[in-house]
Amino acid sequence: MAVKSIGDAHVVVLNRWRDSFAEYARYLDHDIARVTYVTTDVGRAAVPANAREVVIVEDLLDHAAVRVALEPAVRAHGRPEAVVALQESDFAVAAALREEFSSQGRKSADLHHFLDKHAMLLAAQRTGVPVPRFELVTGSAGLTAFAAESGWPVVVKSLQGRASTGVRRLGSPDAVALLDLPLDAEHPLVVQEHLPHRVFHADGVHLGGGVLGPWRLNAYQNVPGAAAFGPLAFALGEPVGSVEIDDPALLAEAEKFLRVLVPGMSADPWVFHLELFLTPDGEFVFLEVGCRPGGGEIPFVWRDVHGVDLMECEFSLQCGEVPDLAPFGDDEPVAGCLHVPLDRPAPCRVVTATSMVSEDGPYSEAIPSAGSVIPRTSGSYEFVGGRFRHRGTSTAEVAARVMATAANYRLVTEPVRVAVIGGRVEMLQAAADLGLDVTLVHFPDRCDPRSDALCENVFRVDLIAEPDRVVDLLRREHAERPFTRVLTLTEPGLLPAARLNAEWGLGGNSVETVRLLKDKALMRDRLAEAGLSPVRYRSVRSAEELTAFLDELDGVPAVVKPLDSGGSDGVTMIATPRDVPRAWRQVEESGRTVVLAEEYLDGPEISVEAFSHDGVHTVVALTDKFLGTGFIEVGHAVPADLAEPVRRQVCELTVALLDAVGLVEGPTHTEIKLTRRGPRVVESHNRVGGDYIPDLVRLVHGVDLVRLAVGVPLGLMAWRPEPRQAEGGAAVRFLLAEPGTVTEVTAPEMPDPAVSLTLTAKPGTEVPPLRWSDDRVCGHVIATGATARDAVARCAETVSRVRISTRAD
Incomplete structure (x- = not known):
């Protein structure tokens, strides 16, 4: 291990790479040190498996968001000894x-002249090395005046920026x-001033006090024209290449430049990436310098060709x-590299x-790889069209190979x-945020007005x-321009999506898996085959068959439900044979010829929100369910109030169910009854739960199931199968009201930011009898609290203050 002095201290690492630019597990013993990684969905894949904590943020540049996300790790493991x-x-x-934690590593004052381009030029100028003429301008007049004196063209730069971002x-004058x-x-x-000269870069390590460690000089290689x-x-x-220089005279001039500039910029030890011009007279002129290893393939070729890990050096320095x-x-081999840009803006499919x-x-x-999706990132050479590493015995040999590859x-x-x-x-917003072209197919009367702006095409069809x-x-759309994946989080879209993904070889859950979850009888058959969640059940096609099944239950009530519906639609409980005629009339009126009858499971009901990737299932949240009339859900709370042994049994049963049906990816919503005989599966769906459950999960566990359902299958977001603490x-x-026409609505003011009231009822709204979830037409309340019980109480208090008056029709 590179770092020896940290011991079991807390270390925070900010990482945005997915590739192995840094071999973190080799730099620090993660089994001893308490290492917390703050990373993004993209960078999560590079985090060592034995990291103590992994914190996901949307934007590592957002200091406030990073600090908030880091707080639980700081409370758990204390002040970080080092921030890397x-x-x-x-x-x-x-x-x-x-600065906040008095940790190891450079502070803002140490970095200012490396991160601010104007301060950088001033600092380089003070060392005495040649620098281009420059000026800080605050308007077009100052810019034009500078150019008039120095001559056109000129180069302008944002004060911050890397990888040539913000450079024009x-x-x-035009x-x-x-x-x-x-x-x-x-x-x-x-x-x-614009200098039309060849550009070089020098990379190496300053060991402090003017002592240069290993360093290499490279010439950038540009394609003809x-x-x-x-x-x-x-x-x-x-494309841009880079080749190490073996010319002794040029190396001698570069060394003289480095021995002035490098200690002049900082007397402390530091890893440097310096860019400089070479004039026709053989003089080097400063361009820019970074207090870090060079980007792109530089860390790789140094490790592979020279046996020095610049990232390891920088990691060690930041840990003290x-x-x-x-x-x-003098006999060091010559290395080179090439970066090829994408042929279109990311995200794109190869x-x-x-x-x-x-x-x-x-x-x-x-x-x-062909078929992979390149994510949209910023300020990095990682996700480009191609990265190539070369080595050889001379600059000329490697330069020829680099240009041939280009x-x-x-x-x-x-x-x-x-x-x-x-x-x-x-879901559409998540797709738009990820830069996807979306074609939407949706019910004619259910399209959100915002959908058109988020989609390339919208087709209105009764699903x-x-x-x-x-x-x-x-199919017609795919023939004109292929889709990368068909996505859905709605029940009637599950089978069509699975069919098309299978037909086009796009991956995802199989048609068989989706059918097993959609058809409740098939799911019961599969559970019985696997010896899971024993429940007495039967598919029935007549009132007589239903009566016979009820007799077999020996006094236990039965539940009748459609084979493939949701939202408690058509679910009826039958307590005695006298209830059978009424129940079967409802079946016939619905147009169904076969339904599932199963024993009534007595006990509280919860739901399990899980996410799967590559066949590995992770329980993300457990949700308490509150029932109103019949089986209609009137509320939910996260996390469910369960004793640990019950929670463990529920999680194990859910994972076993998902394995039994062959699910490989995406969110699932599984409903489970907690009976005296143990947890029993009610039903499961390969989609997120309804009723704003994904919002509750995001608020409590910080996991956006909808966004994951879009990004993970396409490789645009990473997923690690680990529990998320509440x-x-x-x-x-x-909100519920008596059936009829709404005549008046009164609601309280909502000063509490922990409570959100959404009212959809207004005078004239028709409130139907409460038979299934879509009959809840009046609105809802979402609340947060220190515990789920606090949130439930806030919801109840708000609901009690809403008055919805109706007139019976």
Whole structure:
């Protein structure tokens, strides 16, 4: 292990990479140190399995959000001894955390002249090395005046930014008016003279006090006719390579430059990534410098070719330890790398990516596989069109290989297009946030007005009455431009989605799995075969068969339910044979010819909200259920109030059920009765629960099941199968009223931010008799609290203050 002095202290690591840019598990003993990772959905896959805590945030740049998310880990493990961030984008947040906790690592003052481009140029100028002419400007007049003196073109830069983001080259005064960067007193820019020279970069380690450790000088390689020199060409959509230099004279000049600049920027030990120009007269001129390892393939080729891990060095320094390193010798092999941009903006789906690894080509590559989806990220070379690593015996040999790879690599991508059956606007918003092209098929009368703005196409079809039309319509769309996946979180969309995904080879749950969960009789058959959740049941086709089944129950009531419905639609309890004629009339009136009859399960009912990925099932939340008339649900609360042995039994039963039906991915909503004989499955669905349960789960466990259902199957979000602890409680309660026409509605003011009241009833609203979930037309209350019981009480108190008057028709 690289770091020896941390012991069992708490260490916080900010990580945004999915690839192995940093081999964290090798840098620190995670079985001893208490390591908390703050990462994103994308970066979660790179977190070592034995990390003590994993905290997911949407944006690592959001210091406030990171701090709030980190608080439970700080309470559990104490003040972090060190805060580590290896990517420059995360330095400012890491510095702020170090200052708050007095942790190891650089503070804001140490980093200012590395993160602010104007301060950087001033600091480099003070060391005495040549720098381009530059000026801080706050308006177009100042910019134009500088250019008039220095000559066009000029380069303008945002004060913060990396990987050539926020950099523009302006060729004339007309270009100033078209500048797409903010420019005013609050958003100044650095303008500097344009130097049309070759661009180099130097990477290495300063061991402190002017002592240089190992370092290498590289020349950027641009394709013939490139729109810009150096890395800026990559931002313009062109491949950019880099090759280490073996010219002794050039290396000697570079070393003289480094020995002035590097200790002048910081006398402390630091890992540097320096970019510089080389003039025709052989003079190096400062461009930029980072207090970090270089990006892209630089850490990889240093590890592979030179045996030095720059990320390990930086990790050690941020934990307060200086690595023991010697300078390279004269016989060091030559390394090089190449980055190829995507052929379209991410997210996109890869159609073709040609491997280039060969004896005369790159020794290693990171290229996307055909069919994979490239996520949309910022400020990183990780998710690009291709990354290639080269090595050889000379600069000329490696440069030729790099350019040959750039010329011959073939990448073809297409936009990520998904079909969504059923229009939860939260799902459409998640897809839009992830950058997907969405085609929506939904009920004509249920489209949210916001749907059109979130979708590429919207087709209005009755999903229940016309399932074949849904399939045919999407087949035509797929033939014109293929979908990457068909998604749905609505009951009537589950089978069509499974059929189309199977037909087109897009993955997902099988048609058989979906049928097993949709058809309640088939699910009972599978449970019986697996020896799970024993319940007496039978498919019945007549009142006589129903009566015979009731006789077999020896006085236990029976429940009659449709084979494939939801929302408590058509569910009836039969206590005695006298109830059979009435129950069967309801069956006939519904147009059904066969229903499921099963023994009534006595006991409280809960639901289990789970998420699965690659056949691994994780119970995310347990939900208490509150019933009103018959089996109609009138409220829910998270987390369910269960003793630990019962909770464990429920989780084990749910996982066994999902294994038994062959479920491989996505959210599930499983209803379970807690009987005296143990937990028994009522039914299960491969979708999220209704009744705002996903909102309760997000409020309490911080897990957005809807967003995961979109992002994880496409590879745009990572998922780790681990429990999510509850933070407080949340509940929902539905507003009910007597059947009839609403005449008056009065509601309290809602000053409490922990309570949200949604009223859908208004004068003229028709309130039907409460027969199934869709009859709850008056609105709902969602509340949070220190516990689920507190949230339920807040809901009840709010509901008691709402008055909905109706007139019987």
